[in-house]
Amino acid sequence: MMKTTCTFAKQPEFDPLDCPPDCLRPCERVCPADAIWLERMPTEDRLPDGVTTQGGLQGGVITERCYGCGRCFPVCPYDKIRARTYVRDMAVTSELLRRDNVDAIEIHTSGRRPDLFRNLWSGLRDSLQHVKLVAISLPNAGESTISVMNKLYSFMEDDIRCHNLWQLDGRPMSGDIGRGATKEAISFAVHLAAVEYRPPDETGDKT
Template sequence: MWCQLRVDCIDCAADASVVSAVNEGIEAAREIVPLRRPWVMISVNDNEDLHFRKAEFDPADCPPDCSRPCEVVCPANAISLVEGKSTVELPHSTRSPGALKGGVITERCYGCGRCFPVCPFDKISVVTYVRNATATTELLKRDNVDAVEIHTSGRYPL
């Protein structure tokens, strides 16, 4: 039995790497099943919005004996911690030989929030991104975005 799949639009972040990944995914899917190409829609915001957040932390603040549950729980594999000399300057120019380096790979993080509650030391914070109008304009000039969704707080008069 064949199941027909219909997707009209894929909504994604207004980020060049995300748009490229979505388009690559669409093409990979079209090689497997015959489907009409869906629109690629980017979402932009004018203020704080939960859809536009990423995780952030300083890996130098992580204790070397941490079990690193943030790495395990991240569905995007956006957190990578390795032991070694820290690349982050610590106060008084000291470096900890057992410190962790790495952290959140921003290009992979899509802000799901799963890492926030699992950090045993409460070191992960939320960073909200407001999309830059110039960067969005450049993204729209590419040939692989079909629509725009604007998240607005409604505080600005038309």
């Protein structure tokens, strides 16, 4: 039997000791989840010519907070941030959703493999009653977007007992910071708003 996992792609990682001590830390400022923490170590080195150097940096990415938005990758002036795929076992993810300090989950999907989404949803079903929001992040699939949404919702509708948000920004993950992203997102929203047969939210209203 295939082991079911939750995969979080493009989660950043870097070694703070590789960062120049005088870095302005734009990655820390741009992170919307406050998932990057850096501070200067108190140690200083005195060079033979009497010049005192600053201590290095310590900290890094707080894995529990990072949701992989990708904003930190392009802002690093020294190209020190690497991408890695973070995989967590389904049972561990379900247990996290049962904790008191977790009240939402965001699921990213391309929509091209509904069977994988169904397997994921089935594995999380029993723990979803503990959250207040389930968000589905889906890129623009052109004319098939609505049919994909309805297909995914058919797997979800019997279990949704909380707010259901469709996060549709018109581009795949990390595309929301590129040139023209706002125009594409608005165009995508106008197109979706004009379609009649959209999946409803938990109140029965159209998404």
